[in-house]
Amino acid sequence: MEKSRIQYSDGELIVHLYGEIDHHSVCAIRNGIDAAMYEKRPKSLVFELSDVDFMDSSGLGLILGRYAKANEIGTGIIVRNPKLRQENMLKMAHIQKILTIQHTEASQNEKKAE
């Protein structure tokens, strides 16, 4: 099952994650992200989490593990639209200093519509 889609636009490399993100799924995703990041050298590496139903510390590891490489080539990391559970988990690992958590308007409107 497809767990991620990678797309580049306007200096952002957007990694859209879907479904359940655990150690098993992370292993299949990681190399593709790194390859795309080195190819595009984006301004930001964005993890779009609005469609993630489950994530454990392996997902956290995927995001944090990109930091050293991203930092080296001047790429910032953005986590976009995490659900409350995932945002709390990110905060537990004290990541606020090294990456940005963002909630876009589109996803907020969706929430209202629900």
Next chain:
Amino acid sequence: MKKKLNEIRCTFCSVSQNEALARSIVTGFLLSLDPDVDELADIRCAVSEAVTNCIVHAYRQTSGDIRLSMTYYSDRTLKITVADNGCGIADLAKARTPLFTTAPDEDRCGMGFSIMESFSDKMTVISHVGHGTKITMIRRLSPSDKFPPT
């Protein structure tokens, strides 16, 4: 006196596909107890962490059995154990420290134990180097209309 109401014990191989299987077993076992959505999510995550640790750490470069058990009591407490016969943990205090990991180059972030601890009321770890590790987690589910306290 609290009574044991239900129990499941299962053994599966240390392959990473079984992380999702373990979560499905948790959901299946707990569904009839009408758990709160967040509680179920907490428990699925805690079990996922424990099972992943068996696969990633205990049976590193090897493979073996993972034993998962869940017991449900009349006071709505749930006891979960996850056990392996893997390498064991030499320094438990260190292993349980937030952000400590022995596998940073594999994108482990050292938050597994912290997550298991925060998602259970009580977590205990017994480990013997060369013999294996057993995690026990206790979590009391909030009351449900469908299951009045007995």
